[in-house]
Amino acid sequence: MKVLVSGGAGYIGSTVCSALLDAGHQPVILDSLVTGDPSFVVDRVFYQGDISDSALVGRIFREHPDVGVALHFAARTVVAESQSNPGLYYRENVVKSLHFFELLITAGCLRVIFSSSASIYQAPPGGGVNEKTPLRPESPYGWSKLMGEQMLRNLTEATALRALALRYFNPIGADPRLRTGAQALNPSHILGQLLATASGRAAHLQITGTDYPTRDGTGLRDYIHVWDLAQAHVAAVERFDAALGAETFLPINLGTGQGVTVRELIRSFEAVTGQTVPQKEAPRRPGDQAGTYAEIALAAERLGWVPQLSTADAIASALAWEKCRSASAADSRSAPEPLAEA
Numbered sequence: 001m002k003v004l005v006s007g008g009a010g011y012i013g014s015t016v017c018s019a020l021l022d023a024g025h026q027p028v029i030l031d032s033l034v035t036g037d038p039s040f041v042v043d044r045v046f047y048q049g050d051i052s053d054s055a056l057v058g059r060i061f062r063e064h065p066d067v068g069v070a071l072h073f074a075a076r077t078v079v080a081e082s083q084s085n086p087g088l089y090y091r092e093n094v095v096k097s098l099h100f101f102e103l104l105i106t107a108g109c110l111r112v113i114f115s116s117s118a119s120i121y122q123a124p125p126g127g128g129v130n131e132k133t134p135l136r137p138e139s140p141y142g143w144s145k146l147m148g149e150q151m152l153r154n155l156t157e158a159t160a161l162r163a164l165a166l167r168y169f170n171p172i173g174a175d176p177r178l179r180t181g182a183q184a185l186n187p188s189h190i191l192g193q194l195l196a197t198a199s200g201r202a203a204h205l206q207i208t209g210t211d212y213p214t215r216d217g218t219g220l221r222d223y224i225h226v227w228d229l230a231q232a233h234v235a236a237v238e239r240f241d242a243a244l245g246a247e248t249f250l251p252i253n254l255g256t257g258q259g260v261t262v263r264e265l266i267r268s269f270e271a272v273t274g275q276t277v278p279q280k281e282a283p284r285r286p287g288d289q290a291g292t293y294a295e296i297a298l299a300a301e302r303l304g305w306v307p308q309l310s311t312a313d314a315i316a317s318a319l320a321w322e323k324c325r326s327a328s329a330a331d332s333r334s335a336p337e338p339l340a341e342a
């Protein structure tokens with residue numbers, strides 16, 4: 001099937017494009033490259049531009065009238081940036097998404113799969129959340145994702161549009177064939193810090209918060225291998241109508257179903273690398289939460305999807321990707337300077 005992929009030059013979107021291609025589908029990518037990586041769209045059908053550019057979206061549908069479903073990944077995604085610049089997040093993620101959804105309806109593309117987030121949940125004691133758990137985002141980023149869902153819910157009630165909202169937990173790792181992965185060499189999340197410690201770019205790992213109500217006092221997350229996440233999107237594309245049944249809008253959690261604490265992640269990392277991670281303990285940072293993990297029965301029931309890969313697989317994949325990125329960065333540094341233009 002032909003699939004329009006907004007944000008297909010980003011971390012998750014590009015990995016989903018790889019999985020779609022492997023499964024025999026044809027992604028058509030729309031991305032402004034504001035945070036995407038041009039190398040992730042090489043040899044792929046790619047349109048550079050904004051999701052709110054009506055002329056460009058119109059042209060894509062004229063050139064690909066057989067697009068059967070749209071995957072909407074394009075968004076700004078940095079929680080801290082959303083706190084310092086909320087206007088940017090409401091404009092880019094909410095206003096532009098509304099415009100994009102309306103362009104899809106106008107073009108007659110009436111199936112949309114929206115990238116939502118675990119950050120919209122109100123973390124309950126114990127950490128397990130299902131799709132009926134109360135919602136209360138903590139940041140403008142989280143609110144922008146919840147507003148994306150709400151707009152879709154109302155649009156699907158009033159028009160022929162139908163939508164799945166896939167709520168991702170904490171994606172890590174890369175495409176197993178190393179075609180794509182995280183763009184940043186120094187991601188700020190805990191795995192990024194572990195990679196930095198292992199490669200000597202950081203002296204130690206800082207564990208922020210050891211007094212949370214979890215098994216060992218450290219924060220808990222649900223780390224899902226991005227390749228498992230990608231397979232869930234392939235299933236959502238292929239089973240879209242069956243997954244929705246009589247409903248017009250449906251949110252579905254995508255995680256592993258297991259919470260992993262910071263100390264457990266460190267132990268897994270040490271087991272995969274054979275290296276001891278130097279650690280320092282520090283107090284909680286303001287705004288940090290004990291964390292959540294996904295209950296994933298609905299994904300199994302509606303998408304026929306269950307994650308296949310372990311946390312150790314995801315760590316090994318992130319390490320392989322980092323090695324590959326560092327090698328290509330070193331290659332480009334040692335490449336001859338381009339000649340100056342006359």
Ligand SMILES: NC(=O)c1ccc[n+]([C@@H]2O[C@H](COP(=O)([O-])OP(=O)(O)OC[C@H]3O[C@@H](n4cnc5c(N)ncnc54)[C@H](O)[C@@H]3O)[C@@H](O)[C@H]2O)c1
Nearest residue numbers: 007009010011012032033034035036050051074075115117
């Ligand atoms: N990475 C995570 O941990 C995570 C967790 C939950 C949900 N999500 C959601 O998944 C989606 C993808 O996230 P990601 O981590 O791959 O981010 P990313 O920044 O790597 O990818 C986003 C892509 O969208 C493009 N883009 C942004 N605004 C655009 C616009 N207005 N028009 C066209 N293209 C635009 C960027 O250039 C980039 O290629 C986002 O919607 C994000 O909210 C991500």
